[in-house]
Amino acid sequence: MTALPQGSAPGPTADESAEAEVAPEPAEGIAAGDPAVDGADGGGGSAMASAGEPEPQSPGDSETPDANAPSEPGAEPEAAAEDARPDGETGTADATAEEESGPSEATAEEPGSAAGSEAADAEAPVVSEAAAELAAQRELRARIEQRKAEKEAPIPAGTKLSGQAADLLAAVRAVESGEKSGAAFFGGPTPAPRRPAPAQQSAPVRPRAPEPAQAPPTSADALAAVRAVLTRGGAPEALAAQVTGALGEQAAERLGADPWQLLAVPGVRPEQADGFARALLGAECRPDDERRAAALVGWILEQAAVQGHTALAADDVRKALAARSVPDPDEAVQQAIAEGVVLVFQDGLADEPRPSEDAEDAEGNAEETAEPVEVLLGLDRYALAEESLADGLARLLNSPVRDDGSVWPEGGELVRAVAGSGLVAHTGGEAARAESAAVVTAAAAAGLRAAGAAHAADGQRRLAQLAGPLAAFTVAGLLSGEGPGRDADGALALDVLVVQDATQLDVETAAMLVESLPDGCRLVLSGDPGVLGTAGAGLVFHDLLAARVCPVVASRLPDPGPVGELVSGIGIGELNQVEAPGKEVVIVPVRDAGEAVHRCVQLLADSIPRAIGIPPEQTQVITVGHGGSAGTRALNAALKQRLNPGPGRFGGFDPSDKVAYAEVPGRTMIGTVVGADAEGLRIDCAGTPVLVPKERVESALRHGWALTAHQAVGMRWPAVVAVLPGDAAQGLNRAWVYTAFGRAERHLSVVHGVDQALPRAVAEILPAPRTTRLAPLLHGLLKTAE
Numbered sequence: 001m002t003a004l005p006q007g008s009a010p011g012p013t014a015d016e017s018a019e020a021e022v023a024p025e026p027a028e029g030i031a032a033g034d035p036a037v038d039g040a041d042g043g044g045g046s047a048m049a050s051a052g053e054p055e056p057q058s059p060g061d062s063e064t065p066d067a068n069a070p071s072e073p074g075a076e077p078e079a080a081a082e083d084a085r086p087d088g089e090t091g092t093a094d095a096t097a098e099e100e101s102g103p104s105e106a107t108a109e110e111p112g113s114a115a116g117s118e119a120a121d122a123e124a125p126v127v128s129e130a131a132a133e134l135a136a137q138r139e140l141r142a143r144i145e146q147r148k149a150e151k152e153a154p155i156p157a158g159t160k161l162s163g164q165a166a167d168l169l170a171a172v173r174a175v176e177s178g179e180k181s182g183a184a185f186f187g188g189p190t191p192a193p194r195r196p197a198p199a200q201q202s203a204p205v206r207p208r209a210p211e212p213a214q215a216p217p218t219s220a221d222a223l224a225a226v227r228a229v230l231t232r233g234g235a236p237e238a239l240a241a242q243v244t245g246a247l248g249e250q251a252a253e254r255l256g257a258d259p260w261q262l263l264a265v266p267g268v269r270p271e272q273a274d275g276f277a278r279a280l281l282g283a284e285c286r287p288d289d290e291r292r293a294a295a296l297v298g299w300i301l302e303q304a305a306v307q308g309h310t311a312l313a314a315d316d317v318r319k320a321l322a323a324r325s326v327p328d329p330d331e332a333v334q335q336a337i338a339e340g341v342v343l344v345f346q347d348g349l350a351d352e353p354r355p356s357e358d359a360e361d362a363e364g365n366a367e368e369t370a371e372p373v374e375v376l377l378g379l380d381r382y383a384l385a386e387e388s389l390a391d392g393l394a395r396l397l398n399s400p401v402r403d404d405g406s407v408w409p410e411g412g413e414l415v416r417a418v419a420g421s422g423l424v425a426h427t428g429g430e431a432a433r434a435e436s437a438a439v440v441t442a443a444a445a446a447g448l449r450a451a452g453a454a455h456a457a458d459g460q461r462r463l464a465q466l467a468g469p470l471a472a473f474t475v476a477g478l479l480s481g482e483g484p485g486r487d488a489d490g491a492l493a494l495d496v497l498v499v500q501d502a503t504q505l506d507v508e509t510a511a512m513l514v515e516s517l518p519d520g521c522r523l524v525l526s527g528d529p530g531v532l533g534t535a536g537a538g539l540v541f542h543d544l545l546a547a548r549v550c551p552v553v554a555s556r557l558p559d560p561g562p563v564g565e566l567v568s569g570i571g572i573g574e575l576n577q578v579e580a581p582g583k584e585v586v587i588v589p590v591r592d593a594g595e596a597v598h599r600c601v602q603l604l605a606d607s608i609p610r611a612i613g614i615p616p617e618q619t620q621v622i623t624v625g626h627g628g629s630a631g632t633r634a635l636n637a638a639l640k641q642r643l644n645p646g647p648g649r650f651g652g653f654d655p656s657d658k659v660a661y662a663e664v665p666g667r668t669m670i671g672t673v674v675g676a677d678a679e680g681l682r683i684d685c686a687g688t689p690v691l692v693p694k695e696r697v698e699s700a701l702r703h704g705w706a707l708t709a710h711q712a713v714g715m716r717w718p719a720v721v722a723v724l725p726g727d728a729a730q731g732l733n734r735a736w737v738y739t740a741f742g743r744a745e746r747h748l749s750v751v752h753g754v755d756q757a758l759p760r761a762v763a764e765i766l767p768a769p770r771t772t773r774l775a776p777l778l779h780g781l782l783k784t785a786e
Contacts, residue, residue, distance in 0.1 A: 219249065222244055222249045222250075222251065223241065223244060225251075225252035226243050226244050226255065228252070229252050229255045229256050232279065233259060233276040233280045234275065234279045235272075235276050239265060239268075242265045242266070243255065243262070243265055246264040247261060247264060258291045258295070259273065259276050259280045259281060259291075260273050260274075260291050260292045260294075261295060263295045263296070263299040264295075270299065270324055273295070274292075277292070287327060288327045290335050292326075293321070293331075293332030293335055293336065294332070294335060294336045294339055294341050296320075296321060296324055296332070297321065297336035297342055297377075298341050298379070300312070300317055300320045300321070301342060301377065301378065301379050302379070304771075305382060305536075305537040307768075307770070308533060308534070308536075308538065308539065309537065309770050309771045310378060310382040310383070310385075310386055310507055310537050310771065310772045310773060310774075311345060311376040311377060311378035311382070311383070311772070311773055312376065312377055312378070312771055313374055313375070313376060313377075313771065314344075314375040314376065314377050317333060317377050318330060318332075318333060321333070333377070342378060342379060343378050343383050344375060344376070345375070345376040345383070345773060346373050346375055346376070376771065376773065378773070381508070382507060382537050382538070385507045385510075385538075386507050386538070386772070386774050386777060387777060388514075388515060389507060389510050389540070389774060390774060390778050391781070392511065392514030392515055392517070393423055393514060393523075393549075393550075393778065394778070394781040394782050396422040396423045396514065396517060396522075396523050397421070397549065397550055397782060399422040399519055399521070401421065401422045401522055406447060406448055407446055407447075408443075408445075409442050409446065411438065411439075412435060412438070413553050414435050414436065414438070414439060414555075415438065415439055415442045417551045417553050418442075418443070418496065418524055419446075421522070421550065421551050422520070422521070423522075423523050423525075423550040424523075424524050424550060424551050424553060425502075425524075425525050425541070425544050425545055425550055425551070425552045425553070426524055426525070426526035426527075426553045426554075427526075427527065427529055427545070427552065427554045428528065428555025428557060429528055429530075429558075429559045429564070429567070429568065429742070430564070430716070431557040431559050431560065431564070432528075432557050433462065433463070433466065433500055433526070434466055434557070435526075435557065436452070436498050436524060436526035437467040437498070437500075438466075439498050439524055440452045440468075440471050441468075443496035443522075448495035448496050449493060449494050449495045450471060450494065450495060450496040450497070450498070451471050451473060451478070451484055451494055452467050452471055452472050452473070452499075452500065453472075453473045453474060453475045453478050453497065453499050453500070454472070454473075454474055454499075454500045454501050454714065455474070455475060455500070455501035455504040455713070455714035456474065456501070456668070456669075457669060457685065457686060458686075458714065458715040458716065459474070459501050459714045459715070460472050460474050460477075461686065462716070463500060475499065475505070475513060476664075478492070478513070478516075479512055489518065490516075491516055491517060491518035491521075492516045492518065493518075494517065494521055495521055497523050498524040499513070499524065500527070501526075501527055501713075501714045502525035502527035502540070502541040503527040503528060503533060503534065504535075504713060505525075505540045505541060506534045506535070506536025506537055506666070507536070507538030507540055507774065508537070508538075509536065510538070525540075527541045528742075529541070529542060529545065530735060530738045530739075530742075531713055531738060531739045532709060532713055532736060532739045532767070533770070534666060535665055535666030535710060536665070538772055538774065539770045539774075543772055543775045543778070544774070544775075546775050547774070547775040547779060547782075549779070549783070559742075561584055561746070562579060562580040562582075562584040562585050563584055563585060563741070563744050563745070563746070563747070566578045566585055566741060566748070567738060567742045570741060571734075571738055573734060573762060573763050573764075574762070574763070575758065575759045575762040575763070583611060583612065583747070584748065585747075585750075586747075586749045587749075587750050588750065588751045588752060589752050589753070590725070590751055590752065591753065593629035593630040593725040593726065593753070595753075596723055596724075596725040596751050597629075597630055597635060597638050598638075599751050600621055600638075600639075600706075600721055600723050600751055601638050601639055601642050603619075603721050603751070604616050604619050604621060604639065604643075605643060608719050608747065612719060612746070612747050614719040614746070614747060617658070618717060618718045619717060620705075620712065620715075620717040620719070620721070620743065621639070621706035621720075621723060622706070622707055622709055622712050622720055622721070622722050622740045623635060623706055623707075623708065623722075623723040623724075623725075624708065624709075624724070624725075624728035624731040624732065624736070625708060625728070625731060626708065628725070628727055628728070629727065630723055630728070632702065632706040632707060632708060635723065636702070636703035637703075639705040639706065640657065640703055640705070644656050644657055650673065650675075650676040650697075651676075651694075651698065653676075653681060653697075653703070654673065655675060656673060657672065657673045657703060658670070658703065659673055659701055659702065659703055659704045660701070660704035660707055660711060661683060661685075661690065661692055661701050662700050663700065668707070668715075669685045669690065670686075670704050670715070671685035671686070671690060671704070672684050674689070678694075680694040680695075680697060681697050681701065709736050709739045709743075710739075712739070712743050713739060715743065716742075716743050717743060717745065718744075718745050718746050719744060719746060719747040719748070719749070720740070720743045720744035720748050721749045721750075721751060722740045722748065722750045722751065723751045724750065724751060724752055724753055724754045725751075725753045725754070726753045728753075728754060729754045729757035732754065732757060732758065732761035732765065733765040733767055734761060734762050734763075734765060734766055735766070735767045736761070736767075737761060737762055
């Protein structure tokens with residue numbers, strides 16, 4: 001049993017201090033500071049309710065007189081103890097005793113006593129005046145002693161109560177005995193509710209948009225305890241903050257009991273966790289330890305999420321466990337399921353054979369049984385996000401938007417589709433962005449609240465040029481409170497929302513966004529299926545297209561110019577030679593990575609500004625990866641030396657350095673270093689000042705003259721230099737080439753050192769598939785659109 005929650009009353013009364021030892025925990029749903037909770041101790045019988053069955057207290061139980069009145073200053077401990085007696089007497093006996101104990105108490109009862117004495121004197125023998133005085137004094141002293149004894153003796157329950165207090169005690173006893181319900185004794189006015197009554201409105205059908213969770217501050221004691229455990233296990237003490245952030249305040253205890261919990265820290269490998277466990281457990285550390293198996297299953301699925309999967313086939317998990325020397329992978333999977341580490345799904349069933357094209361195949365297939373069900377394993381966070389997203393999309397699609405009274409202006413196919421459906425998918429290249437932006441304009445003309453959102457700040461800038469600055473946001477900004485505000489239910493105050501770059505929506509962000517939309521809101525998801533997918537888990541836009549549950553409008557607008565023609569061909573698997581009379585596309589062959597770096601610097605610093613008229617700050621270098629002899633690190637070092645040499649006095653950065661800041665994984669901001677102070681590094685991102693905290697400079701900030709294609713998604717530049725050294729061949733696929741080349745608006749230079757690997761990647765190599773559950777979930781909720 002615990003006392004009332006902190007903040008439930010301005011200060012503890014004498015009743016509260018005595019009852020704190022026996023008061024039950026507040027019932028679920030009762031907030032601290034609730035009137036019914038604050039006054040519970042003051043009513044006669046509340047202590048009795050605490051000692052009896054833990055039934056919810058009726059509202060009337062807290063409405064005794066002075067239930068919330070503070071105790072008098074200077075109340076003695078004995079009085080406080082008596083006030084909280086379990087028989088329900090709350091100070092009435094004390095008040096009576098005090099009235100009787102003083103000089104005025106005797107006088108208060110003298111009239112009645114005197115009358116009795118006169119009647120007795122009439123019959124008694126005559127005594128002297130002195131004797132009568134002595135007798136009166138003896139009688140008075142006897143009465144005083146009797147009253148003192150009554151005060152000190154136990155008071156029988158209810159004997160000193162009267163009026164409303166006695167009625168309340170009788171009511172409590174009747175309720176406890178089961179004779180009557182609590183409501184039977186309160187026929188008067190309706191008692192005050194436990195919490196302020198909400199406004200009369202229909203219950204919300206969606207949860208409020210989740211607000212970013214703030215990690216609670218970690219105590220110094222918790223960090224010290226974690227450091228001690230890490231030291232005993234031979235792990236670096238620098239991991240203490242990360243371990244505490246992942247495992248909570250009890251991280252030291254959890255880590256000591258299960259050393260493989262170290263795998264919850266990002267970047268820790270299984271072999272490192274095994275070494276840590278051996279140091280802590282000694283001979284007890286075994287490959288078949290159940291704790292190790294459960295932690296490995298969770299780690300395998302977390303790594304799969306990094307690759308974009310929201311679930312994995314159970315067979316793939318078993319294979320990965322076997323590769324980690326788990327003796328019985330099947331038993332390990334069953335153990336992880338039993339402990340709730342993972343969830344089990346059977347989605348994407350093949351319930352019946354597909355019809356064949358001719359009669360002979362149909363006869364053959366008729367004898368075949370249904371394909372075996374594929375069992376999937378997934379982490380609860382992604383499973384819940386996908387299910388929430390599917391429910392939200394179904395809610396929007398089933399909303400009766402045709403009858404909202406809006407009159408849409410004449411428009412293209414996309415505008416007509418949005419006017420008649422709550423959910424529409426729109427596909428197309430860069431030119432198609434104008435079509436989806438036109439939906440925002442048309443909706444506003446129809447008198448609806450409309451807005452558009454893009455993945456990156458650069459996409460927001462381009463959307464603002466088409467739909468107006470007041471209607472253009474980023475998805476992250478919209479979810480964090482920018483834009484149209486919220487209604488009473490916590491939903492975005494919108495009738496139409498257009499999301500560009502929808503291919504970059506991971507399943508958790510998409511779920512948050514859809515949950516934030518009110519009933520009847522129209523949602524347009526617009527994107528280019530050819531670009532690289534999101535850096536997070538899921539493949540939301542592709543799954544929606546594959547499910548075919550909503551109208552899909554494919555843009556017929558071609559991307560303009562030679563660059564647009566080249567990129568459009570890549571999208572269908574063809575690397576065509578295009579006419580470029582204005583040197584819009586230039587191929588620069590190189591023999592090795594060193595030459596690739598040299599040519600890249602030459603193009604950016606000299607050739608493109610001189611021949612095309614585009615300055616270096618408007619040209620972006622894109623390469624396959626960060627490492628390697630021609631990765632972003634090598635290219636940025638060479639470009640800094642040429643364009644802005646300096647000692648790197650601010651953590652490796654100098655003023656005017658071009659930088660890339662990954663505020664969150666999958667979303668990169670490009671800016672220029674302005675300066676540094678005690679708080680961190682200050683950069684300018686297209687006119688917006690941004691502070692990079694000093695503890696994040698090393699991990700989240702890089703030089704930005706050269707990026708990877710994944711970092712460049714959602715942004716465009718007047719000129720792009722795509723660097724393809726010989727060692728980059730294995731990292732190429734059609735989506736990478738399509739994305740990298742498509743970032744150029746006017747000019748594209750290709751530093752080409754991969755020979756035939758480039759056309760082969762465009763024609764044959766597709767991105768690795770992702771295992772997700774959204775499409776079958778949508779099939780279970782909605783009919784396939786005709």
